[in-house]
Amino acid sequence: MNVEELVRESLREQAEQGGPVPGNFADRVLAARRRRRNRTVAGASLVVAAATVMAVAVPGLDGDSGRQETRTASELRDGDVVAHPGQTPPRDLIAAGGTALAAYYTQKRVPQGKGVEISARTYRLLDQRTGTYKKDARWSVLAVAPGMRMAAVLERELPARRIGLLDMVTGKVERWIETPHGTGGVEFSPDGEKLVATTYEESPDRFDMEHPMTDGKTTEPGPANPSRTGFYVIDVASGDSDWNAVKEESDEVGLPSINTRQDFGFSEDASLVYSGLTSGKHPMQYYDLNGREVSAPAKEKHRHWVNEAGLSPSGKLLDGGFAGGARTTASAILDPRTGKRVTKVPGQILLAWADDKRLIAWDIASDGNEYRQRLVLVTVGSKKTVPLSGYRTGSLKSTGRWHPLFADR
Amino acid sequence: MDAEAQNSFREFVASRSPALLKTAVLLSGGDRHAAEDLLQNALVKAAGRWQRIDEPEAYVRRILYRQQVSRWRLKWPRRELAVAEPPEGAQGEDAASAAELRIVLRGALAKLTARQRAVLVLRYFEDLPEAEVARLLGCTVGTVRSTTHRSLARLRSLAPELARLDGPDTGARPHPTDLSPMEA
Numbered sequence: 255m256n257v258e259e260l261v262r263e264s265l266r267e268q269a270e271q272g273g274p275v276p277g278n279f280a281d282r283v284l285a286a287r288r289r290r291r292n293r294t295v296a297g298a299s300l301v302v303a304a305a306t307v308m309a310v311a312v313p314g315l316d317g318d319s320g321r322q323e324t325r326t327a328s329e330l331r332d333g334d335v336v337a338h339p340g341q342t343p344p345r346d347l348i349a350a351g352g353t354a355l356a357a358y359y360t361q362k363r364v365p366q367g368k369g370v371e372i373s374a375r376t377y378r379l380l381d382q383r384t385g386t387y388k389k390d391a392r393w394s395v396l397a398v399a400p401g402m403r404m405a406a407v408l409e410r411e412l413p414a415r416r417i418g419l420l421d422m423v424t425g426k427v428e429r430w431i432e433t434p435h436g437t438g439g440v441e442f443s444p445d446g447e448k449l450v451a452t453t454y455e456e457s458p459d460r461f462d463m464e465h466p467m468t469d470g471k472t473t474e475p476g477p478a479n480p481s482r483t484g485f486y487v488i489d490v491a492s493g494d495s496d497w498n499a500v501k502e503e504s505d506e507v508g509l510p511s512i513n514t515r516q517d518f519g520f521s522e523d524a525s526l527v528y529s530g531l532t533s534g535k536h537p538m539q540y541y542d543l544n545g546r547e548v549s550a551p552a553k554e555k556h557r558h559w560v561n562e563a564g565l566s567p568s569g570k571l572l573d574g575g576f577a578g579g580a581r582t583t584a585s586a587i588l589d590p591r592t593g594k595r596v597t598k599v600p601g602q603i604l605l606a607w608a609d610d611k612r613l614i615a616w617d618i619a620s621d622g623n624e625y626r627q628r629l630v631l632v633t634v635g636s637k638k639t640v641p642l643s644g645y646r647t648g649s650l651k652s653t654g655r656w657h658p659l660f661a662d663r
Numbered sequence: 664m665d666a667e668a669q670n671s672f673r674e675f676v677a678s679r680s681p682a683l684l685k686t687a688v689l690l691s692g693g694d695r696h697a698a699e700d701l702l703q704n705a706l707v708k709a710a711g712r713w714q715r716i717d718e719p720e721a722y723v724r725r726i727l728y729r730q731q732v733s734r735w736r737l738k739w740p741r742r743e744l745a746v747a748e749p750p751e752g753a754q755g756e757d758a759a760s761a762a763e764l765r766i767v768l769r770g771a772l773a774k775l776t777a778r779q780r781a782v783l784v785l786r787y788f789e790d791l792p793e794a795e796v797a798r799l800l801g802c803t804v805g806t807v808r809s810t811t812h813r814s815l816a817r818l819r820s821l822a823p824e825l826a827r828l829d830g831p832d833t834g835a836r837p838h839p840t841d842l843s844p845m846e847a
Contacts, residue, residue: 255817257818258815259816260764261768261772261787262827263765264765264768264769264772265689265783265784265787265788266788268674268689268693268769269686269688269689270685271688274759275680275681275684276699278673278705279676279680279703280673280677282703283703283706283707283710284664284669284672284710286707287707287711310819347823447729448801487801489802494807496803505843509789524801525798525801543797543801543802543803543805544797544803564671568714568715569715571671595809646769
């Protein structure tokens, strides 16, 4: 017998000595679930919540008893719809169903010399002490974890050599995760336990005169060649990371088939990551967590990365993109398995599912300016929309034009 | 969760909890109370998605493994489990008897990190291939391989008695002192 065999035998023996399961175990589980649902909406982010709680040194999660973590502003404002139709950009928390506006950013081109410009973002992040959006100019990119207690942040200069885990109650970075390959984008997995960090050689927000854009009258720097190198998958609780190189995708004539910034995202169950593609047969390429190309999961075969809302929480419906006319707005809802349209909902651009029947969307005013939009709540099977924010400016170049970022409440 | 879903959930808990608890006990290093907590947490998560889960047992197992690894990571300082039989308890020639070795080994298993123990449970109790272990834990095959190697090495250092099993006379792995300089 060797050590492996002895380990095997010992484990089997120990497993047999576990004893019977308590008779009322299912009741215990269901009661625990009810208690947790009352305390926090984002049950799936328990690990993240616990990590944050540890970080701010508040008595932490321990089974079911004695949890005393600080209640966040978004937990205190727990109405089904929290709207501020008079605010643009928003000042106070906006939320609907299980989803909230966690942050938004504005963009400005910053000249770097020699015809190079960086499209720099300025974020306003939900301050969980006050429930208001507060400017935090320290970060070039951020992502908010489900439950909105933690954000992953990248410092100003991209690509960044480390990712910060920011406590949204205290506003302090509690932990740094080193990313020697240089990170330009981050996204949490739907359960908040993992991060996918997209790595680049140069800033993914770079514009240069090698690829100028012109409107016939003036010429300005255009998006630089993509410099994407791969992705890290990071375990949030431990900070453990694995980096995978991903070769640059290009089309049949050798042109890149990704944008300068083309961040990776997670599949619905976080077992895969995907990249959007700008040309080719499929709009998305999936990879396993070791960086190998794989085919799309059954429910995501018809997903298109530009349709931001993606799959509904139950996975039964899919954002199908714009389905309006020349002067009207509407969006398609698809059956994710067949790709066939199930119905249409109001809304110009669907942004995030609030629950299995409702979505947060951009929609336009009666003046028909397709860029002057406000956040609205739309419902599958209803023509009614509920305004959530004021209208953002219709000028694409305005530095006041804000871009929303949503997270599970 | 509607009434029908609750019934199917209760049936699942009744029929599958005994097997799931065994795994939880192993993951907790023999701590029965921690095992119940672990399983309860996993089932609470499963209940939250009950109508959307195609394979409940696979789903719960996956949460068990990942949650255990995450949970223990979050506790600092790392919780030490009190064991009745310290790994160093059995000594001398007689300690090599299989029964005593198992006692020694169990004490050593309880002293591994949660991740090390999870990898060993998946490899040697569930008998899963490395690729499957990697998928369940959300890491690479290389990580599984190196963690397995390190976990066994740690067991050997916690329980030096195990070295006897690996002696050249068993036909298994050579004792470290038997390695040539190149191999060492």
